[in-house]
Amino acid sequence: MATPLLAALLAAALLASPAAPAVSASGGTIVFTTLGRSRYEFDIFSLPLAPSPHNPAAEELRLTDGVSVNYNGNFAPASDSILFVSERNGSLNLYLSPVPSSRREALESASSIDGSFPSFSHDGKKIAFVGLPGMYVVNPDGSGGCRKIFSGNAFSTSWDWKRNGVIYTSIGPDFASESTEVDVVAISLGDDDDETISMKKLTVGGENNAFPSPSPDGKWVVFRSGRSGNKNLYIIDAEDGEAGGIRRLTEGPWSDTMCNWSPDGEWIAFASDRHAPGSGSFAIYMVHPNGTGLRRVVHSGEAGRTNHPWFGPDSKSLVFTSDYAAVSAEPVSNPHHYQPYGEIFTVDIDGSNIRRLTHNSFEDGTPSWTPYLLEPRDVGETLQASGRCAFQDCHWLNIQDAAQPEELIYGKSC
Template sequence: MKSPALFILLLFFYHASADHGGSNAQTTIVFTTLGRSSYAFDIYTLPTSLPPSKAVELQLTDGESVNFNGYFPSSLPPSLVSRLPDPVLSINTSPFHLVYVTERNGSHHVFLDSVYYGGSGNGGKRKRSLLEEESRVSVVNRVQVPLVGVEQTGGRVSMKDKPTLVGESLIYVSTHEDPGVGRASWAAVYSTQLGSGLTRRLTPYSVADFSPAVSPSGVWTAVASYGETGWDGDVEELGTDIYVFLTRDGSNRVKVVEHGGWPAWGDDSTLYFHRRCHDGWWSVFMAVLRENGELGVESVSTQRVTPPGLHAFTPAANKRLLAVATRRPGSDYRHIELFDVDSGRFTELTKPVSPKTHHLNPFFSPDGSWVGYHKCRGTGNGKGNTLLLETVQHQAPEPEFSLFRFDGSFPSFSPDGSRIAYVDFPGVYVVNHDGSGLKKVSEETAFSTAWDPKRKGVVYTSVGPDFASETTAVDIVAINVDDESRSLKKLTVGGKNNAFPSPSPDGKWIVFRSGRSGHKNLYIMDALEGETGGLFRLTEGPWSDTMCNWSPDGEWIAFASDRESPGSGSFELFLIHPNGTGLRKLVQSGTGGRTNHPWFSPDGKHIVFTTDYGGVSAEPISNPHHYQPYGEIFIIRSDGSELQRLTHNSYEDGTPTWGPIYIQPKDIEWPDGGDACSFEDCHWLNISPTSKSSNASIAQCAHLPK
């Protein structure tokens, strides 16, 4: 259906628009991260020598930041010892020295904490051993020392992973260097001299490295790596191989294991790693490296050491004793267990202490007497204050804006910037940007929100299931959020899967996607009366055009499309005039990649969007709650120049929006606290392989030891 009058109006619309948005005013970007607002992680430790019933779980990190991926150094270099105060050095027993990743203000750092405890007994005097019966914590003394972060790297934002001290050097993963290829991971291993700050890249520029592990001697570093073939989009297992190289400079790099991840050294000639077997179970394997002679896949023998029947992954090793994260059939939680390679016996570690909490990524103390890991702080799966808006540091040179992670899906700002509409399945909500005035404005299952720029309090959304076929019943509705009745006005009537409404800057029209032709294309309809007041088809073809956003000056509509490879799931960003002319590509993630959810800046000069252009930043199984390919938040000029990455993490960032006001970069808490640890584990660990496939396929993995 096409109205000639509407077509003529649209033909000149973008030239005649009087509302051209702002100029150089400060603004705000908010985005959603799947599950991240519930990651109240701290690092804990348990002794390996006590029965679980007598073990005391000690919290090592501050209970405030998001703290994870720890490491117990065997000793501290002089440059770090000199930075510790005398009381830490003079106590009558050694404190815990912990190197770990901490996320503060949305940016990752590596910290050293020196932690020691006062006992509840003995008059409050320091116990000589944390293993004594009365060593339950009453006093915690902590010294925090930043090792590598934004301040130490000249303003670079980066994601760090599995940090390790080797003498005066810190070995870690960072994502601050753009390889210049879409969908290629930015993850690389670096070495930073803590005294001088001198940093050396140890990963070749043509590959991506994850999960570095330094051998007990410090001579070798092992990594999970993939090369020039790049990422194939798998979010369960990356298909990495294990390489080793000299820690001092990255030289003598050689592949020693095909198909493996998360390496851990038992000694300088024994590596443990995980892989998902053909029988469907994640298992830990052992690789024995030849001590003398040339290294290579052919010279390294491997064998499976954990049996089928349970998932075991992210190993840590102390000679032939392993600490592994497990998911056993019938359990909803990851737990840390000890596994004796020689006897093949498992010993539960965390389940007797905190049975209904996920425990991730174990690591041993140098003498093997303690195992560390991270989990959500609190009792059970924890309660605590969650944030409505969490500030995220960024280094984009222009334009000037604050960046926040928002605790809700599909956020959008009201025209004056005072309120945010969002979706929390099921239902649509509105909240003031300071966290006050929260109200539910619709009980319907909805996705995508957009405010009318002229009619106060009117919010458009899509009612119906998301990720649905072209024939699914989804409709555009308007909600007056200031009307006590909050009745929905249905705007689409003649088609299926109508979604992602975006109003024109004068408030007269709405662009949206619809599957009414059998394919998802873009249409424009009357904003007040809906499609009965006039309908114009903007795009046409056997592909999916979706996630559209109208520019503030009315000249352009940005949208995501798989038109270059229909049905492949690969989406790029395009621009088109409202009259259907001027189509051009703005961003392409890479082969098979995704660029989605574009949103114009208030002055129309930039577009924020989510994309997997930066590939993967960490092994997926080392994190919980990954349902789709990773996404990071990027901005680009509307002419297609100056692509800039804003977020660096291993989460799924998405549905960004750009607001017209500047919100000071300060965290804003929900007034009622909220559930701090409600995330789920990786969904593929919820499915146990069938016994038939397990029995039939064991031979396809390396043999179990006898």
């Protein structure tokens, strides 16, 4: 069972990581993580991109065990393996497993390494992940051991499209203010015969430079920065960083964040509250890399949230998370959610053809696309009563007694 600190770290990882990425070349399947299923834990589910209009929930299938914390579902390119983070053995581990056909197969066939925030290289030969702290690279089959490439705090890993062995990441504290020292760096691993590791800082000044997303031609990196006092988007040279010039892509007293460069290179999608700065309401926007064509793709209500955009492999559609569906249950009947929105939608980039893919009362977040069609297989469900509260069950009790221990308030002992 997760401790309050570990549960908070897992939730933070789930919400912050556009890097729970898994993209489908066929566009056939979406994999997402849900908070609040069995015993209020995390589980990984799959859903066809075009589910049955008569009963879409019937095609929503759980891929993990249903009794532990599992998140950041991903798929290895050109393979039938699922990569995910799990606490099923009492500590935070990465698992690599074939697409399961049964719960036993899912539990017994997985191999494990300690870490989180996994991302595959584009050739499918390497996995980069964060060890909290530290950053590591490992072969998908676990052979050759685990290679440590950075010792500090890093998050949001992404691989260069053209240069083999180059990984972009942000180093510094996560979930920090605009002035906090966070920088975008490129870590180069060298080739198979050269174990030399080099790291180059691409940003200067450290004002919360984070969430780098490289262009598909390998020339540029878009990222979020707080250098102006507001969080806006900037583009720098992928190899020389700011030394090769920096261009401001968006500007204004609002938050532009979670940027994602389209596979065809034509668009950058991002979440922003520019329509109502500081209100907590976010919508999806798109802009050309040259700064033209800025438009709002998805409209949410004045207090609504529409976040986590991710391009489909054909660059013609986006998957995102939204509270369009309002609520399906009273908040007190659910575990405490870090964000109020929770349904998965897709939309064409012209704003048409919005489709709802999930329907439940829980928080379905940070969706992405698998690299190929995943055949849906349900691994079944096993409910186990632990005798203890799970993920912040006691949040709604609003205990006011300062003498009460924190573990009672947050569910460790209640």
